[in-house]
Amino acid sequence: MGTASSMLTQYDIEEVQQHCNHLFSQQEIVCLYQRFCQLDRNAKGFISSDEFLSIPEFVMNPISQRLVKMVDGLNFKDFVAFLSAFSTKASAHQKIELIFKVYDSDHNGKVSFKDILEVLKDLSGSFMSDEQREEVLSQVLKEAGYSKDCYLTLDDFNKVLGQSGVKMDVEVPID
Structure with missing residues (x-):
């Protein structure tokens, strides 16, 4: 090219x-x-x-x-x-794989409580305190069957997010 x-x-x-x-x-x-x-x-x-x-x-x-x-x-x-x-044609798995990579910033194939907390901090900014973020995340993980001490893999992300119908589509404007 x-x-x-x-x-x-x-x-x-x-x-x-x-x-x-x-x-x-x-x-x-x-x-x-x-x-x-x-x-x-x-x-x-x-x-x-x-x-x-x-x-x-x-x-x-x-x-x-x-x-x-x-x-x-x-x-x-x-x-x-x-x-x-x-892409609107991308599978849910492809979308979830990208989301996983955003959370797995050290590229070790695992996402820790701390990794998720960092992304949550980026997303929530000053609207939530660190304590509120930890409380919310602990509750969400608990409801999904995970603890604060476990690591999530790509398979875990697929299991949890795959049922939610991940939407992150962008259409390419054609001139």
């Missing part, structure tokens, strides 16, 4: 489609490529965390700093693969 300023070939589009499990149409991939090129201001072939933070909607997200760690330095193919979890 060369540099970000080069054009996509049909082969490139098909390769990206395969990389993202065909969750985006060819037209959507072309539109995503145009957006990628806009974000890749220096045409270096990847998007830096600073470039991601130039997206107002991204910066406004309370967990943007966690997401930046996941997306910093992505090339176009990996950029589309990351976004594929937000």
Whole structure:
């Protein structure tokens, strides 16, 4: 795919489609490529965390700093693969896997009470005290059959969230 300023070939589009499990149409991939090129201001072939933070909607997200760690330095193919979890065609499992990665910030395959508490703090900000967050989280875990001392795996996330009908869809605007 060369540099970000080069054009996509049909082969490139098909390769990206395969990389993202065909969750985006060819037209959507072309539109995503145009957006990628806009974000890749220096045409270096990847998007830096600073470039991601130039997206107002991204910066406004309370967990943007966690997401930046996941997306910093992505090339176009990996950029589309990351976004594929937000596709309307993505499975609940794919969406839950991304959510799990947000919580599993140390990438050890386990999410602790502390990990969840940190995300909850990002999401709730100053609206809740640390004690309120701990109390709420302890109660939610208890109701789901977990204790404060256990670690949650991706399978646990699937078990708990898979029944809730996870909604995190973003449609790619087609020009």
